[in-house]
Amino acid sequence: MMIYFIMNNMIIFLEWELISFNSMNIVMSILLDWMSLLFMMFVLLISSVVIFYSKSYMSSELNLNRFILLVLLFVFSMLLLIISPNIISILLGWDGLGLVSYCLVIYYQNIKSYNAGMLTALSNRIGDVFILMIIAWMMNYGSWNYLFYLEFMNNDYSMMMVGSMIIIAAMTKSAQIPFSSWLPAAMAAPTPVSALVHSSTLVTAGVYLLIRFNLLLIDIMFMKMLMLLSGLTMFMAGISANYEFDLKKIIALSTLSQLGLMMSILSMGMPDLAFFHLLTHAMFKALLFMCAGVIIHMMMDIQDIRFMGGIGSFIPLTSLCMNIANMALCGIPFLAGFYSKDLILEMVSFSNLNFYIFLLYYISTGLTMFYSFRLTMYLLINDYNLLTIYNLYDEDFTMLKSMFILLFMSIISGSFLMWMIFPYPYMIYLPFHLKLMVIYVSLIGLILGYLISNMNLYSLNKFLKSYEISNFLCLMWFMPNLSTYGLNYYFLNMGQILVKNIDMGWSEFYSGQGMYNILKKYSGFYNLFQMNNYKIYLFSFVLWMMIFFILLMF
Known part of the structure; x- marks a missing residue:
């Protein structure tokens, strides 16, 4: 259908009338064009593979049906968001994602999961509130179908307000600075959920919304701010991933880095490129999480990469998938990530941006190579580090089948999407060294990743591992402290003082305990x-x- 739509330049706009009362109609609208169909195809492919994978991964789970139903609810919310041209039905999908993600993050019930779930849910609430405000602002027009206003309402004051709120809402969902701290925390969820969340559903909802609204936003001053913040997000996530030892958190931070890349190319006014990268990224990111899930299972639920090593000899098929996904993430030529990433970086080189943004892009690309190679070194090349007696095997065919589907897509999806999405090829003429710049930074990143993970450079490591520097870089530039603990601390402390002095103090003396003592x-x-x-x-x-x-x- 998607190919048919894109060839014939077709759009289907359906309106389903729910209630007609006097002159008031309540309608549910559905928009089917090549973009929503293609995105739905990817979401459904990844979610079906993930559910098949969960059959084995969650096999010891007592309430497997509940887990599968939650995942299906999650996917349904995403589909509702994708096909909605109406801001109210977008809110339903958007809120559904927030609510179900909370249920999935607290799936393993312990205090860490609970804290992570609250952080995720409350960070996403900010975006929900902004979308509610957008609904109120759009009362100025005749309808909530934002699609009708994209072309000609650009300079209208109300639309500028709506655009700014859309950007903030998208920043909360796609975890840009200052809302980044929830993304690594959401790793408390089961691994299949992480694979789904980080590839094609929750975190891409914000990017998708901005792609849809792109025509409105391009003139807004806030878009320039978004460019700076998303560039910094990309940079910050790349650095933090090099300090992280938790396998799932490294992959989560790489998602954050790629989201920064999508958001920054969006703010330059190239929604098609952002969409292209979103789709290619979904494939190898889901694959990376699935491989991580298999490895965590093998390692008796240990997630620390310092305990792993040399597993390429024991689980070759999983290691193959992991390697190819990692290479696609780095943008190794002719894998999926290369087509989108290279195109984005060449368009950045081609545009008339300042040197600072240019540097952020290229350094972040180098850092991607850096942490990916470091991960490969720790997992596959260094010595085995766990118990002396171990039994690693690679025969879970349910997991392997689902991983091979995504492996195939990680290799071919870049090229076939490029043929389909862009009707004519981008011809980008650049000076020789600027053309090879991507390869230069990748090679530098690769060499640095090798040196750092081999621990040969003692003095450099001593400097990088010094407490202040590593604390600053490892804690995502103190983002959790600033956005979570820092904000909560004073209020919770004040609450504790009030509870101690009033609830447990004077009010007890004069009401509860006091009355009790007199009567006694x-x-x-x-x-x-x-x-x-x-x-x-x-x-x-x-x-x-x-x-x-x-x-x-x-």
Whole structure:
């Protein structure tokens, strides 16, 4: 269908009338064009492969059906978001993603998962609130179908407000600086969920929304801010991944880096390139997470890469998938990532941007190569580091079949998408060294990755591993402290003081405990009378009688 639509330049716009009351119609609209169909194809392919993979990965799980239903709800929310030309149905899909991602992140019920889930849900709430505000701002027009306003409402003040809010909402969902801290935290979810979330669903929702709204946003000043922030996100994630030892977090940070790349090319006004990279990236990123899942299973649930090593000899097929996915991520020629990444970098070289942005792009590309090769060194090349008795095998065919489907796509999807999406090839003429710049930075990154992970450069490592520097770089430039712990600390501390002094202090003294003590004292006093003390009874009787007689006499 997608090929048919793109060849004939077709768009189908369906409106389904739910309620018609007087002159008010409530309609559900669906937009089918080549972009939504192609994206749905990728989402459905990856989710079906992931669910097949979960059959083996989650086999020991008691509530497997619940897990599969949650994943299906997640995919359904994403599909609703993809086919919606209407901001209200977009909100339904958007909120569905946020809610179900919370349920999936806290799937393994412990305190770490709970904290990660709250961080994920509350970061995404910011975006939901902005979309609610957009719905309110679009009351200025006749309809919530944003599609009708893309062409001619560019300089309208209300639309500028809507555009700025769309950008902020997309930044929360796609984890750009300052909302980046939730993405590595969401690794508390089961690995199949991570594969789905990080490839084609949750984190790409923001990018997809910006691609759809791109015509409106291109003149907004905030878009220039987005370019800077997304460039910094790309750079920051690349550096942090080199300091991380958790296998899943390294892959999560590489997702963050690629999201920065998509967002920054979007802010330059090239939505087709961003979409192209989004699709090619989805394939190898899902594959990377699946390989990580197999390795974590083999290693008895250890995620620290320092314990791994030399596993290429024991699980060759998984290692093959891991290597090819890693190479596609680095942009090795003629794999999926190369087509989109190389095109983006050449368009950046071609455009008239300043040197700072140019440097951010190229250094981040070098860093991608750096952490990917470091990961390969730790996993496949260095010595085996776990127990002396071990049993690693590569015969889980359910997992392998699903991984091979994505392996095939990681190799071919770049070229066939390029033939389909771009009706005529981009011809980019650049000076010789600028053309080879991508290869230069990749080689430098590769060499540095090799040297650092081999630990030969003692003094450099000592400097890089010094407490202050590694703390700053490893903690994503203190992003969790600034956006989470830093914000929460004062409020929670104040809350604790209030609880201690008021709830557990004065209010107890004057209400709960205070009343209890007074009543206890009086009941003790009355109890004294009721302890069958005959003398007191007789005395009180005589006393009453005397009082009675005295009253009668008067």
